[in-house]
Amino acid sequence: MIGVEKLLQNLLELEETTRREMVERGLVMSTEEIELHPCHSISLQGKLLSHYIITCSSSQKKYFLKVVKDSDGALICNNYLKKTYNEDGSCPYPLILIPEIVLQGTKYYITSFVAGKTLDELSDPLPEKTWDEIADKLLFRLDELANIQAPQYSERSGFVSDNCATGLIRKFKQRLHHPAIAQFPNRKIEAAVERCFSILEQSQYSPPSLLHMDVKPANIIYNSQTGNVSLIDFEFARFGDIDYGWTQVLLSGCNQFNMVYKQCLVPRLTKNRLSLQDAIEIPKFQCYLYYQLMCNLIYYHDRYLHCPNELVLLFEQIADRI
Numbered sequence: 278m279i280g281v282e283k284l285l286q287n288l289l290e291l292e293e294t295t296r297r298e299m300v301e302r303g304l305v306m307s308t309e310e311i312e313l314h315p316c317h318s319i320s321l322q323g324k325l326l327s328h329y330i331i332t333c334s335s336s337q338k339k340y341f342l343k344v345v346k347d348s349d350g351a352l353i354c355n356n357y358l359k360k361t362y363n364e365d366g367s368c369p370y371p372l373i374l375i376p377e378i379v380l381q382g383t384k385y386y387i388t389s390f391v392a393g394k395t396l397d398e399l400s401d402p403l404p405e406k407t408w409d410e411i412a413d414k415l416l417f418r419l420d421e422l423a424n425i426q427a428p429q430y431s432e433r434s435g436f437v438s439d440n441c442a443t444g445l446i447r448k449f450k451q452r453l454h455h456p457a458i459a460q461f462p463n464r465k466i467e468a469a470v471e472r473c474f475s476i477l478e479q480s481q482y483s484p485p486s487l488l489h490m491d492v493k494p495a496n497i498i499y500n501s502q503t504g505n506v507s508l509i510d511f512e513f514a515r516f517g518d519i520d521y522g523w524t525q526v527l528l529s530g531c532n533q534f535n536m537v538y539k540q541c542l543v544p545r546l547t548k549n550r551l552s553l554q555d556a557i558e559i560p561k562f563q564c565y566l567y568y569q570l571m572c573n574l575i576y577y578h579d580r581y582l583h584c585p586n587e588l589v590l591l592f593e594q595i596a597d598r599i
Contacts, residue, residue, distance in 0.1 A: 531587045
C-alpha cells in the first residue's frame with residue numbers, strides 16, 4: 278500500500294511541475310488544470326519510466342509528455358516537420374512544443390498530440406479495404422518526409438560531415454565485434470562487411486532526406502473518425518539516403534510485430550514498390566539490409582529478447598550473396 282501511495286504522490290508532483298512549466302512557457306493559461314495519463318512504459322538506465330498523455334481540464338486540449346533518451350533524433354527533425362500540414366492547417370506529426378525539461382530527475386519534452394490509435398491498439402478487425410487505405414496513406418507520409426531535405430546527413434546526435442558511404446562504414450565497424458554478431462563465423466562476417474565497404478564506396482545516394490527509421494505498428498497512428506494516418510516517435514529519425522529508409526520498412530515485416538500488420542499492411546506497402554525479395558538482389562540494398570539486420574540482432578540481444586529466426590536466417594543469407 279505504501280508503494281501505491283508513493284506512486285500516486287509522484288504522479289501528483291509530476292502533474293503540478295508539468296503544469297507549471299506549461300504555464301511559464303505560455304502553452305496553457307494559469308487557470309488551467311491538467312491530468313497525466315500513463316500510456317507507455319519504458320526502461321531507461323535501469324529505471325522504469327512512462328510517457329504520458331496530458332489532458333487539460335478546461336480546454337480539453339491534449340499534449341504528450343515524452344521521456345527523452347540520449348541522442349533523440351526528434352530534436353533534430355522538429356523544425357523540418359513544421360513544414361508539413363494537414364488540410365486543416367495542422368501538422369500531422371507530433372511537434373516538440375517544450376524541449377528538454379527536467380522533471381523528477383528525468384528529461385522530458387512536451388509535444389503536440391496526434392489523435393487516433395496506434396495500429397497495435399486496434400481491438401476491432403479492419404476490412405481489407407481499410408488496411409489498403411492505411412497502407413496508401415502511410416506511403417504518402419513516408420514520401421512526404423523523404424521530400425524534406427537538409428544540407429547534411431545526420432545521426433540521432435546531430436548533423437555529421439560524413440557522406441553516406443563513410444558514415445555507414447564507420448557504423449559497420451562499431452558494430453562488427455558486438456557479442457550478438459560474434460556468434461556467427463568471424464571470417465565470413467568480416468568478408469561480407471569488407472564487400473559492403475567496396476559496394477558502398479561505389480554507390481550513388483540521394484540528397485539527405487528525412488527518414489523515420491522506426492516504422493512499426495506502435496508508431497503508426499490511425500484516426501478512424503477522419504481516416505488520417507500519421508507517424509509518431511521520431512527518436513530514430515535522421516537525414517539519410519532514401520533507400521536506407523525503405524530498408525527499415527522492408528525489415529519491419531520480419532520483426533516481432535503483430536501478424537495483422539505483417540500480413541495486411543506490409544504486402545500493400547511493397548505491392549508497387551521494391552519488395553524485400555527484390556532488395557536482396559541489389560548490391561546497395563544488400564549492404565543496407567545487412568547493416569540493419571546487424572542492428573536488429575544487437576537490439577534483441579541487448580534487451581534479452583528472442584530474435585525472430587527469420588532475421589537470423591536473412592542475415593546469414595545476405596552474407597552469402599554480397
